[in-house]
Amino acid sequence: MGIHKEPNYKMYWEVGKPEGPIHSISNHISLNRFENLRRYLHISPPIAKTTQPEQTQAPSMETQQSQELDSSAEEEEQLWWSKLEPLISTFRTACQTYLIPGTNVAIDEIMVRFHGRSSHTCKMPNKPIKQGYKIFALADNSYVWHFQLSSRCFGIAELEKVNELTPTGSMVLQMA
Numbered sequence: 001m002g003i004h005k006e007p008n009y010k011m012y013w014e015v016g017k018p019e020g021p022i023h024s025i026s027n028h029i030s031l032n033r034f035e036n037l038r039r040y041l042h043i044s045p046p047i048a049k050t051t052q053p054e055q056t057q058a059p060s061m062e063t064q065q066s067q068e069l070d071s072s073a074e075e076e077e078q079l080w081w082s083k084l085e086p087l088i089s090t091f092r093t094a095c096q097t098y099l100i101p102g103t104n105v106a107i108d109e110i111m112v113r114f115h116g117r118s119s120h121t122c123k124m125p126n127k128p129i130k131q132g133y134k135i136f137a138l139a140d141n142s143y144v145w146h147f148q149l150s151s152r153c154f155g156i157a158e159l160e161k162v163n164e165l166t167p168t169g170s171m172v173l174q175m176a
Helices: 009-013 031-040 061-078 082-097 167-175
Strands: 106-113 131-140 143-151
Touching: 009 031, 082 143, 106 143, 106 167, 131 167, 143 167
Parallel strands: none
Antiparallel strands: 106 131, 131 143
16 A cells, blocks of 8 residues: 555455556455554554743742653654554563563564565565564563564664673663
């Protein structure tokens, strides 16, 4: 749908068009299922906070805390994955709640298949999933306990770089 635009999304499920491309989406999802997902699932940008007029008095403790929250909200808006932030934080917390990892853990990369247009996807032609989003994960017996997103443009998200180590080495140390 991102590569070939049709005037109406229902046209992607039409069969037997003599001219034009044949869309394979109907092999993967029904029109009814797509319409339900389209109706009930929507990811929108975070709501921007309105700024209050400056006060002439000394700032109170509440004002300082709200300014700190505003600056952290601005940082989140600058992250490339900020639209998914509430979902990612909740999922990460749930993963860490239900399992205490043992001593034998693994840190590996996960590729989430994506062939659309994004400057954040990685291409790895010699892998089973050749293109998609790269996620580094700490896992115990196939259970993902912690993960960090990676971008081709910005590198590993939430990385605390250690001077003596490479970014990947710093990520492994941070996760462990």
